[in-house]
Amino acid sequence: MHRNNMPENWQPPAPAWAAKWQGESNFVVAYFGCQSSCIDSLSEWAINALNANHGPLRIEQGTFTDNAGVSNHLYIAYWLASEYQQWWNCAANNQWWRDEQREQEGVGFFREIISMPIERFETLHSTTTPHGISTTAQTLEGPIMEHGYAGAMRDRIPLSATESLQNQFDASVQFQATRNTNNKRVIVTPPENLCVIRSGQNWSECDEEQKRMYLSKVHPTLKKGMAFLQNNPAKSGCLSMRFVDVKDENWQPMEQSFGLGLATDIYAFEEWAKSHATHLAIFERFMEMVMTFGDNLQLKLWHEVSVLPAEECEFEYINCHPETGLLKYC
Numbered sequence: 001m002h003r004n005n006m007p008e009n010w011q012p013p014a015p016a017w018a019a020k021w022q023g024e025s026n027f028v029v030a031y032f033g034c035q036s037s038c039i040d041s042l043s044e045w046a047i048n049a050l051n052a053n054h055g056p057l058r059i060e061q062g063t064f065t066d067n068a069g070v071s072n073h074l075y076i077a078y079w080l081a082s083e084y085q086q087w088w089n090c091a092a093n094n095q096w097w098r099d100e101q102r103e104q105e106g107v108g109f110f111r112e113i114i115s116m117p118i119e120r121f122e123t124l125h126s127t128t129t130p131h132g133i134s135t136t137a138q139t140l141e142g143p144i145m146e147h148g149y150a151g152a153m154r155d156r157i158p159l160s161a162t163e164s165l166q167n168q169f170d171a172s173v174q175f176q177a178t179r180n181t182n183n184k185r186v187i188v189t190p191p192e193n194l195c196v197i198r199s200g201q202n203w204s205e206c207d208e209e210q211k212r213m214y215l216s217k218v219h220p221t222l223k224k225g226m227a228f229l230q231n232n233p234a235k236s237g238c239l240s241m242r243f244v245d246v247k248d249e250n251w252q253p254m255e256q257s258f259g260l261g262l263a264t265d266i267y268a269f270e271e272w273a274k275s276h277a278t279h280l281a282i283f284e285r286f287m288e289m290v291m292t293f294g295d296n297l298q299l300k301l302w303h304e305v306s307v308l309p310a311e312e313c314e315f316e317y318i319n320c321h322p323e324t325g326l327l328k329y330c
């Protein structure tokens with residue numbers, strides 16, 4: 001691992017683990033969403049397509065209310081990169097998305113496809129329970145040294161050893177996009193080094209006392225932090241933030257959530273995490289839990305962070321409101 005930002009004689013304040021893969025380890029994560037409190041149309045597609053040949057290694061589900069106050073349903077699916085393209089090339093899987101009828105249904109649908117080459121992403125877990133992409137790994141390695149200091153996230157991304165991963169634009173950026181004639185279908189190719197974070201919280205295995213403390217102290221603070229990022233792209237460089245409640249196969253709550261954010265580059269998230277009052281407050285409240293429960297802390301935190309490659313990422317918005325994801329930047 002690369003340690004450009006690690007202070008000398010560094011000792012992490014708490015243990016943490018990172019996923020480790022052997023063999024093929026280039027992945028794709030796809031976020032399939034619909035802007036509706038009714039999931040029927042998307043779920044009919046998902047139940048068939050996501051279980052087809054060359055389908056994903058893992059599927060998760062969630063709901064959120066977006067920055068325009070619209071209810072959304074979301075599928076999150078992780079593939080081996082070599083499998084994803086074969087899956088998408090199959091008409092039975094892509095036809096529903098390509099069908100012009102999607103533009104006429106009065107519902108917004110989106111597909112955000114993110115290529116995750118191994119040298120461009122990292123994971124971090126506060127426990128040895130894997131979440132997200134890490135559930136596909138052979139092991140969680142740790143406790144690791146490369147965490148707990150500003151810039152640790154960047155140090156864990158192998159490519160940061162040789163590349164700055166910085167972008168020169170801010171949130172006034174206009175991305176190139178392809179639109180169909182009725183303007184209802186927009187495809188955006190996000191530029192290299194855009195940064196995506198999925199930062200998760202799992203309190204499902206907390207006892208009553210820990211749950212009460214998490215839900216009364218940490219969770220409300222977290223919501224404030226997410227609202228700041230959602231509402232302040234110019235100040236933060238965070239282009240899109242969704243605060244998602246994780247749901248099970250039947251769309252029932254799982255006592256888990258995650259922030260799904262996209263920023264101009266990794267430095268934007270790094271800056272917010274190390275210096276903004278909202279993340280500092282989240283951190284402080286969390287440390288109160290650590291001090292109170294010590295080794296018996298049952299709260300599970302984790303994240304995965306990717307720095308996008310120049311190619312093989314595609315964001316498609318069909319009939320979506322203009323504040324959706326990257327749509328407002330094109």
Ligand code: HEM
Nearest residue numbers: 147148149150151152153199201222259269270273283286
């Ligand atoms: C309950 C919720 C959260 C808690 C308790 C929390 C706490 C922490 C802690 C303890 C670290 C240091 C991790 C380490 O390196 O060991 C950290 C890092 C970080 N957090 Fe959070 N966090 C939460 C949610 C979020 C969310 C939703 C985001 C989404 C933007 C976020 C963004 C970051 C980033 C970008 C870093 C890495 C900083 C770096 O290494 O330079 N956090 N957080």
